[in-house]
Amino acid sequence: MDLASLNAFIAIAETGSFSLAGERLFLTQPAISKRIAGLEQQLKVRLFDRLGRVVSLTEAGRALLPRAYQILGVLDDTRRALTNLNGEISGRLTLATSHHIGLHRLPPLLRAFTRAYPQVALDIQFLDSEVAYEEVLHGRAELAVITLAPQTREPVRAVAVWDDPLDFVAAPEHPLAANGPITLKDVAKHPAVFPGGNTFTHHIVRRLFEAQGLTPNIGMSTNYLETIKMMVSIGLAWSVLPRTMLDEQVARLPLEGIQLRRQLGYILHSERTLSNAARAFMTLLDAQADLAPAAAKQLP
Structure with missing residues (x-):
């Protein structure tokens, strides 16, 4: 054939x-x-x-x-x-990652990797986390560094690297940001901009509302967190963003007793042989996870 x-x-x-x-x-x-x-x-x-x-x-x-x-x-x-037998770290490494992680988490690791292993040709694919999952599942990418799903099933294996707290945010002049402590019910009354409905982050936030019998008023959606931040900053809507993205453009909403977080990490196909290059990159990721022991665990 x-x-x-x-x-x-x-x-x-x-x-x-x-x-x-x-x-x-x-x-x-x-x-x-x-x-x-x-x-x-x-x-x-x-x-x-x-x-x-x-x-x-x-x-x-x-x-x-x-x-x-x-x-x-x-x-x-x-x-x-067969390539691994010679022990060299070379060849092509196909790595999938989300736009947010690729921009905000990976640059120092990629810099260190390319300096340590100049013979490796990096093929970096910027994809939504859910699409990157499929790329690994079907063998088109050796590794994917993504927002991890709450549960991952074999043959895909997930390893957490970064704990990523999420905060409710709005423009500093938004009514939600100016009224002192508020509830999730208060937030649900105002328009929101969310990540797309197929994303892991969307499901995390939506489940929080559903647990209290509430439905968020989602007026817009986009999978690009930088675009969400811009829409929030000009007062169009509230949203949920990683804490690492917060600055003077957006205000953290005073929601008492609510703590949202997601796990960022890498996934691989457990039934496939990894190249030496992929194993070397995993070593860098594992070292990053060791800096935050609570996040460095294999997920179910």
């Missing part, structure tokens, strides 16, 4: 488009179509239904997809295992 054709098959299955798959693999659409035609001829089944511009997997395609991931995963695993 041709591995290039399997890569094309996976790209189409994930993007739902021959043209988008071609862009991902730097191939023309006719070249992508030729690879799929060859694969279908070899397997003697149709893998995609093409109805106008809509491309969907057939039953045979759905059966092949997990096996295609497995085949390519085993090949990558074997390649890494």
